[in-house]
Structures are given as C-alpha cells and as structure tokens.
Amino acid sequence: EAGVAQSPRYKIIEKRQSVAFWCNPISGHATLYWYQQILGQGPKLLIQFQNNGVVDDSQLPKDRFSAERLKGVDSTLKIQPAKLEDSAVYLCASSLRGWRGGRLSPDEQYFGPGTRLTVT
C-alpha cells in the first residue's frame, strides 16, 4: 500500500512570500491532518479534515494559513505571507478512522515524509 505523499520535500522562501504544500493521503483514508513541527519539538496539529469538511482548525493561524481538501482526497496548505517563525517541517497524516469488526476503532495516523520550510 502506498504511503502518504507530500511535495515539495524542501522549500526556501523569503519572508512575506507565499508558499503551498501538497498532500495525497493513503487511498480510502477519510481523515487528513496537517501538523507543524518546529525543530526540537513534537508535531503540533494545525488542521484536521474529515472527508472534505474541517473538524478542527483551532490551532491554525487563520490570518496567514489556509488549507483545503477538495473532493475529500488531496489537500493543500498555504502560507501567505510567510514569517520567519514559520520555518518548520510541515507534516501531513491520514487515518482510516472507521468501523472494524462492528466497532469504532481507534485511529492510528500514518504520516508523510514532511516538507521542510525555511523562511529567510
């Protein structure tokens, strides 16, 4: 089974520029997550989609960050304009989050390799 795909793997931009990241989740996974991981810290959830609807975006800086998941499959995360403190790895994850054996099963998340963003 193919894993979560992300592109680009690396991006360097100047502050105040815009940037977009793309994610293709594992086929059939209804739930998609975007995380931000600053060097030396654990990943922090930015936004969670269930199909093409937003479930949780409470930690997304909405003045500069936006995300969409059209058709409930691929997703893009955009930053406009970028700030120096946005330098981080942006991780995409997906999960099945469904019924197994007649019971709602805890959802393990599968992560992509991430996009390393450097803002100069």
Place this chain on the structure above:
Amino acid sequence: DAKTTQPTSMDCAEGRAANLPCNHSTISGNEYVYWYRQIHSQGPQYIIHGLKNNETNEMASLIITEDRKSSTLILPHATLRDTAVYYCIVRVANGQNFVFGPGTRLSVLP
C-alpha cells in the same frame, strides 16, 4: 498541553531490550495510550496502542499498569535502526487533536 511525561533521553545497548516509560496520571477511562516514533528526517511512525490490556505486535510490546497511570513501551531486541524520538500520547479513540509532547530520544549504541 501533552497529558504525558516522558524522560528526555535514554540509551540502550544494541541487542538488549529498550524499556521506555510514560506517565499519564490524569488519563481518563476512555482514553487510549498510543506510541509513535520519529526517525531523523522522517515523519512519525505508528508503533502500537492500547486501552488497558497489554498489547504486542511485530514492532513492540505495550505494558499498561493496572491503574492505567503509566505505561512502558518495550522494544525486545533494539537495533541501531531503532534510534529515534519516541512519543507517548493519550487520546480518546477517534477524538480530536493528537497532542505530541517532546518525547524520549532513544539512542541505541553499538
């Protein structure tokens, strides 16, 4: 904030068992314990999860205390490739917001 406490770092000799502890004293009855690891320059990788019974899979074993206030992830025969940051997370099944703490940096030494 993360609901778990883990040691910052640990060392383990190659071939020996690595035992990674996690404290989650405020865990609720419907919260699961999940373990992930992150190898350098890769995304986190799911290892195992459990509710109250001990669990084992091809990667590791998870031992949860009877009061569920702590757990231990066991890698039975650590290899150099197990060097990574290990995260312990508690969360309601299919709930929102997976909260990662700083994790434990495990170094497997030759």
